[in-house]
Amino acid sequence: LHRPFFARDARSLAIDLIGRRLHSSTQGVNTAGVIVETEAYLGVIDRAAHTFGGRRTPRNASMWGPPGHAYVYFTYGLHHCVNIVAGSPGEPVAVLIRALEPVEGLDVMRRRRSVRLRRAGSLADTLLCSGPARLCEALGIDRSLDGVDLCGQGPLWIEAGGVDRPCAGSLRRGPRVGVGYAGAWAQEPLRFAASGNPHVSRPPPLQPLA
DNA sequence: TTCAAGATTTCCT
DNA sequence: GGAAATCTTGAAA
Numbered sequence: 001l002h003r004p005f006f007a008r009d010a011r012s013l014a015i016d017l018i019g020r021r022l023h024s025s026t027q028g029v030n031t032a033g034v035i036v037e038t039e040a041y042l043g044v045i046d047r048a049a050h051t052f053g054g055r056r057t058p059r060n061a062s063m064w065g066p067p068g069h070a071y072v073y074f075t076y077g078l079h080h081c082v083n084i085v086a087g088s089p090g091e092p093v094a095v096l097i098r099a100l101e102p103v104e105g106l107d108v109m110r111r112r113r114s115v116r117l118r119r120a121g122s123l124a125d126t127l128l129c130s131g132p133a134r135l136c137e138a139l140g141i142d143r144s145l146d147g148v149d150l151c152g153q154g155p156l157w158i159e160a161g162g163v164d165r166p167c168a169g170s171l172r173r174g175p176r177v178g179v180g181y182a183g184a185w186a187q188e189p190l191r192f193a194a195s196g197n198p199h200v201s202r203p204p205p206l207q208p209l210a
Numbered sequence: 211t212t213c214a215a216g217a218t219t220t221c222c223t
Numbered sequence: 224g225g226a227a228a229t230c231t232t233g234a235a236a
Contacts, residue, residue: 021211023235039217041217048217049217050232051215055232055233057232057233058231059230059231059232073217073231074230074231075216075217075218075230075231076216076218076219076228076229076230077228077229077230077231078218078219078228078229078230079218079219079228079230081217081218083217096217098217127220128222131218131219132218133218133219134218166215176217177217177218178216178217178218179217181216181218
């Protein structure tokens with residue numbers, strides 16, 4: 001997809017990313033999945049965002065850059081999470097990709113995930129990409145992809161064309177995960193998911209989009 | 211200079 | 224249900 005698609009407010013982008021295919025080409029292998037869960041992070045005003053209050057560090061630098069780029073951060077000392085930068089240049093807002101329904105390169109995903117999940121034989125498909133750090137591991141995404149352009153010929157992109165939305169019209173929303181420290185912002189319904197999709201990261205306290 | 215907590219996941223009890 | 228894995232950041236000392 002092209003730049004204009006990403007150059008808008010994060011909440012709107014988070015909703016329209018559901019049903020789109022995220023592709024990666026890393027380590028010489030292609031993988032892809034349908035985005036089934038996202039969260040919007042609204043920047044300097046959003047206490048849950050890494051850029052709350054105007055915070056600008058080496059880690060979150062790409063969130064301050066132009067839209068349509070990746071913001072990949074490392075957390076808890078061992079996990080990666082990938083965001084898609086939204087808004088306009090200098091407006092540090094982004095959409096966290098929380099879960100995918102795997103559609104391409106499942107064998108590769110299984111292998112990558114099995115490094116940590118030793119019981120390769122019992123690795124269900126719903127464990128491949130059902131969480132922000134899980135999908136990064138499955139797609140081979142790490143800090144080396146931080147800041148890459150999703151609109152060019154890079155290792156990450158969103159497929160143009162059809163919205164593969166098996167849950168069209170049944171999008172759900174609810175509070176974001178793991179942001180209890182964010183006060184009133186923790187309650188904001190900025191998490192979105194395809195209703196009933198088994199690859200969504202956790203049982204949703206989610207409501208219809210309305 | 212130290213310390214605690216985090217946009218998480220896995221493994222063990 | 225709870226702890227461990229251990230990088231990054233901001234606030235306390």
